[in-house]
Amino acid sequence: MPVTPCFDPTTGASGGASSGGGGGTGVNILPLDYININPSTGFTKLEPDVMGYEVAHDAGTGVSTFTMDVLGTGNAKFSFTGTGAEYPRSSQLLVDSAGTTMTTADSFIMNVRFSLYDTTVPANADLRFAVGLCIDPTATTTGDFDGYGVTLRTVSGSRKPGIVKLDSGSGFLSTVSGSGNDFTYGQIIRSARKLPVILAYGETSGQMPANSYTDSTSTVELAATTNLSLFVAVTTATTSGTITAGETFAVKMDYQIIRLR
Numbered sequence: 001m002p003v004t005p006c007f008d009p010t011t012g013a014s015g016g017a018s019s020g021g022g023g024g025t026g027v028n029i030l031p032l033d034y035i036n037i038n039p040s041t042g043f044t045k046l047e048p049d050v051m052g053y054e055v056a057h058d059a060g061t062g063v064s065t066f067t068m069d070v071l072g073t074g075n076a077k078f079s080f081t082g083t084g085a086e087y088p089r090s091s092q093l094l095v096d097s098a099g100t101t102m103t104t105a106d107s108f109i110m111n112v113r114f115s116l117y118d119t120t121v122p123a124n125a126d127l128r129f130a131v132g133l134c135i136d137p138t139a140t141t142t143g144d145f146d147g148y149g150v151t152l153r154t155v156s157g158s159r160k161p162g163i164v165k166l167d168s169g170s171g172f173l174s175t176v177s178g179s180g181n182d183f184t185y186g187q188i189i190r191s192a193r194k195l196p197v198i199l200a201y202g203e204t205s206g207q208m209p210a211n212s213y214t215d216s217t218s219t220v221e222l223a224a225t226t227n228l229s230l231f232v233a234v235t236t237a238t239t240s241g242t243i244t245a246g247e248t249f250a251v252k253m254d255y256q257i258i259r260l261r
Helices: none
Strands: 044-046 053-057 063-068 089-093 108-115 127-134 147-155 158-166 171-175 183-191 194-203 229-236 248-259
Touching: 108 127, 108 147, 127 158, 127 183, 127 248, 147 171, 147 183, 147 194, 147 229, 158 183, 158 194
Parallel strands: none
Antiparallel strands: 044 089, 053 063, 063 248, 089 229, 108 183, 108 248, 127 147, 127 229, 147 158, 158 171, 183 194
């Protein structure tokens, strides 16, 4: 018996319920467009303490260039997993490509993609930046921030993908061992009010380096129907890291929302 598709593969329009296998209702996973992240406009920027950056965005290439302010004395609060959460970040409401705000009641996959890097990374600073989702992007405590992200570490002239989990359960950070990644991809998978997994992996000259992914689950249950925010944050990778004024890195940041129900 022929089966009516759940959506038109050409237009993406819903095709209604399937007619075989006992019937059922199709799940509309569209829209699937990648959204280019431009932190220079429409974002709220927060610099809780002396660490900071300026960002410029090229509309033609979609690449954002971060120029760091000087940080002469490192501190645990400038690291994702250090005490406190006083690293600089930019944020806005997390939306899908139709402009609908995502909430904690939604089940979805958030794909993150970093590409089109500068040819070099900062010579002195050991930085990690992240793109992800959170509850309170202005929080200066890990538990209140309640966020999960895909990271890229710019260290020793190279690039290493990773993940970060920052909630009331714990703060967890990990990067892959493979370096020199030209592209980084990641997924933040959200079931309603829970986080099943975060995944990150990279590509080096079209090849996946060894040990190129890591994941983490969370047991924290979020409040129902709370708006989620998209965040971009920059931290020192170590609790004692310092930054030379004017050091830069450039990256194209995109994300995509796939609704699961």
